[in-house]
Amino acid sequence: MTETPVTFDLIAKAAETWRERIGPSESMEAVSNIMRVQQILQAAVDESLRQHGLTFARYEALVLLSFSSRDSLPMRLMGERLQLHPTSITNIVDRLEADGLAQRLPHPTDRRTTLVTLTATGRKRLTEATQSVLKTDFGFVGLEPGELSQLSVLLTKLRKAAGDF
Amino acid sequence: MTETPVTFDLIAKAAETWRERIGPSESMEAVSNIMRVQQILQAAVDESLRQHGLTFARYEALVLLSFSSRDSLPMRLMGERLQLHPTSITNIVDRLEADGLAQRLPHPTDRRTTLVTLTATGRKRLTEATQSVLKTDFGFVGLEPGELSQLSVLLTKLRKAAGDF
Numbered sequence: 001m002t003e004t005p006v007t008f009d010l011i012a013k014a015a016e017t018w019r020e021r022i023g024p025s026e027s028m029e030a031v032s033n034i035m036r037v038q039q040i041l042q043a044a045v046d047e048s049l050r051q052h053g054l055t056f057a058r059y060e061a062l063v064l065l066s067f068s069s070r071d072s073l074p075m076r077l078m079g080e081r082l083q084l085h086p087t088s089i090t091n092i093v094d095r096l097e098a099d100g101l102a103q104r105l106p107h108p109t110d111r112r113t114t115l116v117t118l119t120a121t122g123r124k125r126l127t128e129a130t131q132s133v134l135k136t137d138f139g140f141v142g143l144e145p146g147e148l149s150q151l152s153v154l155l156t157k158l159r160k161a162a163g164d165f
Numbered sequence: 166m167t168e169t170p171v172t173f174d175l176i177a178k179a180a181e182t183w184r185e186r187i188g189p190s191e192s193m194e195a196v197s198n199i200m201r202v203q204q205i206l207q208a209a210v211d212e213s214l215r216q217h218g219l220t221f222a223r224y225e226a227l228v229l230l231s232f233s234s235r236d237s238l239p240m241r242l243m244g245e246r247l248q249l250h251p252t253s254i255t256n257i258v259d260r261l262e263a264d265g266l267a268q269r270l271p272h273p274t275d276r277r278t279t280l281v282t283l284t285a286t287g288r289k290r291l292t293e294a295t296q297s298v299l300k301t302d303f304g305f306v307g308l309e310p311g312e313l314s315q316l317s318v319l320l321t322k323l324r325k326a327a328g329d330f
Binding site: 008009010011012014015017018021022023024026027028029030031033034035036037038039040041042045056063064067081083130134137138139140141142143145147148149150151152154155156157158159160161162164165 | 173174175176177179180182183186187188189191192193194195196198199200201202203204205206207210221228229232246248295299302303304305306307308310312313314315316317319320321322323324325326327329330
């Protein structure tokens with residue numbers, strides 16, 4: 001299958017048509033850009049992590065554990081911090097445990113709480129995976145560090161207004 | 166289940182720890198922000214569209230058709246423009262067709278090509294759905310139009326470097 005060569009930017013072109021037919025296009029253009037960039041970065045990070053047997057979601061869970069005191073966190077708290085549904089975090093921990101990267105432990109004082117802790121293998125895998133994502137800079141290309149910071153400032157403003165704090 | 170109150174920004178906090186333990190955090194912070202904002206916007210748009218029986222993906226397909234000459238496009242081209250796998254675009258068109266919003270037609274001159282065309286019902290549904298997404302501004306909150314444009318400039322620069330043109 002040959003691809004029709006695209007000689008214009010699809011999103012900019014759609015925004016132009018939106019402006020002509022519907023109205024202001026800033027939001028439509030921004031949402032399209034965010035959706036597309038998320039796909040680009042997700043693909044790049046998943047590609048970097050594949051060789052380590054990790055997905056972005058599992059990598060984030062390992063980072064979270066490694067950033068916690070004593071390399072462990074209550075499972076419920078992991079879900080909250082990663083903003084995931086309880087079933088998603090359960091699946092992630094199941095897989096990390098099956099791969100020997102994390103371990104479920106009973107909480108020493110609260111029977112209702114399950115702790116998840118990073119194993120030595122998990123820590124090693126995390127270090128190697130971090131080297132790989134850093135090598136491709138999480139998929140970022142074409143932007144200076146200052147522009148990445150600008151992006152974060154704008155997106156943090158949005159998250160704050162949406163109730164992320 | 167009561168949520169542990171979060172009184173700090175999870176992403177800013179993680180970036181701080183990353184900086185202390187690993188190194189420069191601009192990319193890590195930006196990728197986290199983009200992933201999270203994508204979730205926020207996707208949820209907002211899906212919520213606006215649910216009452217119209219549409220998902221964001223099917224809504225985008227209707228917009229694309231409506232922006233095309235004669236409200237129709239070869240199915241293969243739809244996949245390219247929406248940057249979707251052939252199976253995804255097939256599923257989307259199947260569902261639009263089942264709902265009477267689009268129709269597959271044979272191409273008048275090229276037997277190997279399937280055209281997809283917007284129906285009158287599809288056009289009406291699209292107009293109503295657009296009113297709904299505009300009402301919530303695609304989920305955008307807290308940003309001025311100028312800031313949305315800034316976002317698009319930065320993200321377009323990234324897309325261009327990643328080969329999106």
